[in-house]
Amino acid sequence: MSSLIHTATRFSATFLCSHLSRTSVIPAVSLHSRKMLHYLTEVRGRPNSLDYRIYFKTSDGKYISPFHDINLYAAADEQECGVPPKKLKTNEIATKEPLNPIKQDVKKGKLRYVANIFPHKGYMWNYGALPQTWEDPNHNDKETMCCGDNDPIDVCDIGSKVCVTGQVIQVKVLGILALIDEGETDWKVVAINIEDPDASSLNSIEDVRKNRPGHLEATVDWFKKYKVPDGKPENQFAFNGQFKDKDFAIEIIKSTHNYWRALVTKKKTKGEEIVCQNTSLCDSPFKCTDAEAGAVVQAAAEYGEPLPVSSDVDKWHFLAN
Numbered sequence: 001m002s003s004l005i006h007t008a009t010r011f012s013a014t015f016l017c018s019h020l021s022r023t024s025v026i027p028a029v030s031l032h033s034r035k036m037l038h039y040l041t042e043v044r045g046r047p048n049s050l051d052y053r054i055y056f057k058t059s060d061g062k063y064i065s066p067f068h069d070i071n072l073y074a075a076a077d078e079q080e081c082g083v084p085p086k087k088l089k090t091n092e093i094a095t096k097e098p099l100n101p102i103k104q105d106v107k108k109g110k111l112r113y114v115a116n117i118f119p120h121k122g123y124m125w126n127y128g129a130l131p132q133t134w135e136d137p138n139h140n141d142k143e144t145m146c147c148g149d150n151d152p153i154d155v156c157d158i159g160s161k162v163c164v165t166g167q168v169i170q171v172k173v174l175g176i177l178a179l180i181d182e183g184e185t186d187w188k189v190v191a192i193n194i195e196d197p198d199a200s201s202l203n204s205i206e207d208v209r210k211n212r213p214g215h216l217e218a219t220v221d222w223f224k225k226y227k228v229p230d231g232k233p234e235n236q237f238a239f240n241g242q243f244k245d246k247d248f249a250i251e252i253i254k255s256t257h258n259y260w261r262a263l264v265t266k267k268k269t270k271g272e273e274i275v276c277q278n279t280s281l282c283d284s285p286f287k288c289t290d291a292e293a294g295a296v297v298q299a300a301a302e303y304g305e306p307l308p309v310s311s312d313v314d315k316w317h318f319l320a321n
Contacts, residue, residue, distance in 0.1 A: 013128045013155045013171050013191070039070070041166040042297065044101075047306035048111065053094070053101040054166045055297050063293040067093050067100040067152060068264055068278035070168060072132040072257055088113045088122045088313055091165060093129055093152060098277050098296040102166055107230075113313045115229035120222050126157035130189065133253060134260035134274070141185050144238040149184040150274070153256050156188055158208065158215065159196030170194045175205030176249035178238035179223050187252055188223065190216075190243065205243045216243055229317045 038059055045051035056066045064070070090105040090112045097103075105112040114122055135148030157163070157171055171191035179186040190208065192199050202208060209216055220241050224234050261267075264276045264284045276286035279293050 013130050013157070013169060039064075039168050043303050044297065044300040046301070046304035048104075048309050049304075049307050050104075050106065050111065051301040053097075053103050053300055055099060055101045055300070056166070062279060062290050063099060063297055064280065065100045065278050066102070066131055066166075066168075067095060068132065068260075068276060068284075069280045070131040072130055072253075085123050085125055085127075085162060088116070090114050095151060095274050098275055099293060100275060100277075101300075114226060115317050116315065117222070117225050117229065117317045117319060120218070124156070124219060124222055126159070126161075126163040126193070128155045128157065128163075129153060130155055130253060130256075132260050133256035134263055135185060135187065135256055136259040136263075137184070139259065144178050144180060144185045146180055146183060146185040146238075148256075148259070149181060149186045151186075152260075153253060154186065154188050156190050156219065157193050158190060158202075158212070159193040159198065161193050161196050163193075172199060172203070173246055173249050173253065174202060174208055175243045175245055176252055177220065177223070177241075177243050180236040180238060181227075182232075185238075187256075188219075189249055189253065190219070203246075205245055225319055228319055 040057045040059065040061075042055045042057060044053045044055060055063060056070075057063045091102050092105045093100050094103045116122065129152040131152065133153040135151055135153060137147050137150040140147050155171060157169070158174075163169065170193070172194050173189060173191050175190045177188040177190065179188055190205065192202050198211070202211060205216070220237070224237075224241075226235075228234060263274060264278065264281055264286060266285050276284065277288050277293075277296075278284055278286055279288060279290060281287055
């Protein structure tokens, strides 16, 4: 595995949001499934509702957890998953539900949408997560002096190829930003889809700085202010908001992979609220049968037509500097 830790290292990632409009939805294709290379997604519930879920399965129809069963280190023909740019829904991997489907985030019983903070319209990038990683809430990071946020590590794919929610792609890691979100370490990996036209010319965070003037500064500004319309203070950053390089990022990814491994093999004594049900990890006590995994999906709400979204979701917010 160590031979993979180079410039061309390919990591799998699950994408949750994209550049698409806030009110866009994933169409249910055929049997409410969409093929994503080696993976299929199955939509359950009604988009824009509390019961909306996207479950994952392999090409032969076996249900899996995108959190636990998709390999972090992608083989030559594997890809990641994510959320497309400009999208306003705040989707997330449901870490506390069986099989960890994608769902829309909920705050105080209501669906959550990311605010349009001028000049940013929704998300700036394909936004997703690296599978088989976990930011341990019991580990106080020596660099940030804060504990992890109890989620997989987040990824910002800065390529021009727009993903759809639930897509699995391969990415090349370029650097990382240390966001401190309400006192928790919330790492943001900067990466690019290996199939993007610019992938060959972007190999470091400095390449991004030179070839995408203003992009890194805009990313910091976005993460700093995105919760302000909800009445929360601006987010803070470790390292004075400076991006760390690729090698630093890969070490953080490796450490969060180790925390995840300890979690799913029950070497962790805390983190019981995380559901570790999986179908492929032979050394995990949480490994379930295909029938048990199928029963989880069958118990979910049936797919239905999307519910309408309030027009207030699309309003602009103008914040003083």
